[in-house]
Amino acid sequence: MDASTLQNQTERFLADLKRSPQTVRAYRADLRHLEGWLEETGRILNGEGLEAYFAAHHRWAPATRSRKQTTLERFCRWALQRELLDRDPTLLLERPRLPPPHPRGLRREEIERIFAVIPAEQARDALLFRLVFETGLRIGEALGMHVEDLDLTRGDEHLTVLGKGGRKRTVLLDDPRLVNALRRYLRTLGYTHGLLFQATKNGRGGPLRYQSVQERWQGYARQAGLACTLHQLRHSHATELVNGGVSLATIRKRLGHQHIQTTLRYAEVSDGTADAEVRRWRRSQHGR
Template sequence: MFETVYACGGRAAEVCGLYVEDLDLRLDDEHVRIHGKGGSVRSVLLDDRGYVALLKLYLARSGYTSGPLCRAGINGSTGPLSYDAAHHRWETYCAAAGIEIDIHQLRHAHATELINAGVSIEAVRRRLSHASTETTQLYTLLADDIAAATEPPADLRLGP
């Protein structure tokens, strides 16, 4: 579930609502249909080969051929995993690791990586389903801040 949030740049609630039927795992055309805010639907390319392999393994081992992708197993129920349950699991994992990261930061990290890789702001906007480019541009500022924070001091730089 968390890898899907990161790999697709989806909101946690969107990923909780995914069904196996939303996946298209045909070779070289792997993508997922994400149902977003306001009834919008977007197709997101699954361009991470490692993630696609992990997803295929998950489906094979679980035997899921239809229905919710991320399922709750409480009291024998196999309904969709709720956002609250996913959020609770995330907090439990973070506490065990001794870190404080909000689940939504997986989406931010995905967007920042795309921008750092040179993907256009418009392509990132569409992938994240932002209504406005201004919202997406916040990630360019974050990417700039990260780059500035990792630059060596002026006296250690090579060249002019």
């Protein structure tokens, strides 16, 4: 397919595209850019042409290349279905490696809005989600906890977690509201050994499934008018620790990260926190 054919087919493709106006505009811009390059260089839309196209624009950021490649992949699939191409020239393109997205946490007041809609009779749900939020546990770690993993000795409340790779760690329970909720919950259980959080369907205990817990959390979040995944509770806890000045080494240990690079993803602090830290440093310099 040459530049002229691409120009003629682009609007047909976009007309068939069931996407938002913003996405259609982005696809049109990407295809027009390729069309101009093909016309300028005399190349055609095939495997060699696309490799040369991306090589000529090697300074593009990975996210930019990934977006343009997605546009071309969808156009070529569309063209193949209409026999405008005899093979997909995008199949041999190597996908750029994108950096992991920065974890996005919610503010405490937003999380509390979700907790506020959980009915009082759903004490198990409220405690499970509060535990994840106040400790940064992975949801799988929380669902795998046993009663005997808790130590609620006054003044030294903590829990033992079996994390990824079978690595154990101790997590301090430093939130009084969470500790009190745990004590109340334990008094309602009819057992002293076994999974801390059990399903109660048909009156039979058993492990809670991640999918059902996720669905319940999403339901509460919708009631509160917020979009928040269960994993964002962990992100929110980590963000609070960073903004509170807790060292990355301590956060790494608390969250159970094997590598500090994972913890570094949380290192983006708020402007207010950064300003306060610089002011403290400046005052210490003047006080010398």
